[in-house]
Amino acid sequence: MLRGCRRLCELCRPRLARWSHGEGGGSRADDVKKLLDSAAVGVELDARSEWATLPYPEGALPPRDQSLLSARPKVDPRETSILLFPGQGTQFVGMGKELVNFPVARDMFEVASEILGYDLLKLCAEGPQRELDRTERCQPAVLVCSLAAVERLKEERPAAVHNCVATAGYSVGELAALVFAGALHFEAAVRLVKVRAEAMQLASDLAPGGMTTVMYGPDSQLGHACLRAREWCKERGIEKPECAVASYLYPHCKVVAGHVEALKFIEGNLAQFKLRRAKRLPVSGAFHTGLMGPAVPAFAQALRRVALGDPLVPVHSNVDGRRYRDAAHVRRQLPRQLCRPVRWEQTLHALYERAEGQHFPRSFECGPGRSLKAILKMVNAKAWDSCVSVEA
Structure with missing residues (x-):
């Protein structure tokens, strides 16, 4: 078995922190190599799996x-x-x-x-x-x-x-x-x-963030809310603040992600932007x-x-x-x-797009x-x- 990554955080966190600020003498290639060498990746595998998750029976792969x-x-x-x-x-x-x-x-x-x-x-x-x-x-x-x-x-x-x-x-x-x-x-x-x-x-860990599911109506101003949240963060000294749609779920429901301060701004000003409801998700970062x-x-x-x-x-x-x-x-x-x-x-x-009447x-x-x-x-x-x- 390849080496595990129990020491991943202690090995890579300082380098990634310097990398994110453009500091230190190492290159991005060095940082990535350290991460990969500390993780369980490195064997080039055959793409065709022996696992029965393939959609066709063994020995009967179609063209x-x-x-x-x-x-x-x-x-x-x-x-x-x-x-x-x-x-x-x-x-x-x-x-x-x-x-x-x-x-x-x-x-x-x-x-x-x-x-x-x-x-x-x-x-x-x-x-x-x-x-x-x-x-x-x-x-x-x-x-x-x-x-x-x-x-x-x-x-x-x-x-x-x-x-x-x-x-x-x-x-x-x-x-x-x-x-x-x-x-x-x-x-x-x-x-x-x-x-x-x-x-x-x-x-x-480098930039604490989060995600919030937002419900809204046709007259809501979600895009403007994200813009104002970024401006609010800038006024408080946060460099390059992030606040944007991270997931399009279904009509009038999106996930917004970004810096924690930006999400707090939106959650505290729902009425101002005609947003109906916001619910913070139990995740550790601003994914996507x-x-x-x-x-x-x-x-x-x-x-x-x-x-x-x-x-x-x-x-x-x-x-x-x-x-x-x-x-x-x-x-x-x-x-x-x-x-x-x-x-x-x-x-x-x-x-799922189909012509009307089709199954x-x-x-x-x-x-x-x-x-x-x-x-x-x-x-x-x-x-x-x-x-x-x-x-x-």
Whole structure:
């Protein structure tokens, strides 16, 4: 097993702090190398996984143009499926413990635990919650539980896996979608999510931030509220304040992220900008904003060190809602996700847009919680009618 990252914070925090301020004699390449050498990434893996999360049975991989199935006019959409994978924030103590009844899922937890350096299944099943909620623990837990849920789906509804015509994942869930689509090896995904989570946590430590879900109406001024929040922070000496939309969830609901002071300003002035409600999320940073910039080079370099294949099933990107064209597109686009807003509402429109009168595919949310199903109801109630949660 490659070296773990127990010493990651003490090794990298000073360098990243100097890096963020342009100080010190080291280069960005040196900082990234230190992060990667301290993490469990470095073996170039075959993109084709032996795990049973691939959408086709072993030895029966179709030609690449099989992914165009969704465009065939004679296919009844009701005989096809779309798989959705949740992201950070859906975790709960007790998840995963029923999935170990499926042999491949049990193997996944064992291999992931070896890579991560701690008992992942015990953490998921027994907690404590505060430990599970930590970014560096939560992201691997959600990834593995989501892919283990696919094994449950494969046992209970095999046609849903074999007839999948598209997939997407929310934030870290996009890695699960890429594994399912055969573009990324399971072990490589665990190593990548390890670097991703630790780099995002370090970026959060450099610039304390947070995230708030905001509900608003057609006459609200959310954009102006973010602008005024940034100005308010500048007046108080905060350099380059961040406050922007980090996630488009559904009509009249977005997640705003940025410096803690900016979020407090918005939460304290809802009436001024005609905002209806704001709820702070239990996360440790301003994910999917410019404050995650220091995490991008580390994740991008880690991604370059693993093998990728072209997705066998269309995978839609959080960055723009469009599907990845090939492996090279994944390698370019995926790191951008860390500091760009999650365009989940736009992704759902791309997945479910149909001519009037046409039927919708069946949808399966694979992983902890039912958040994506709830969001789908707000975006497309007809598609939601045939959505099932395959809970971890």
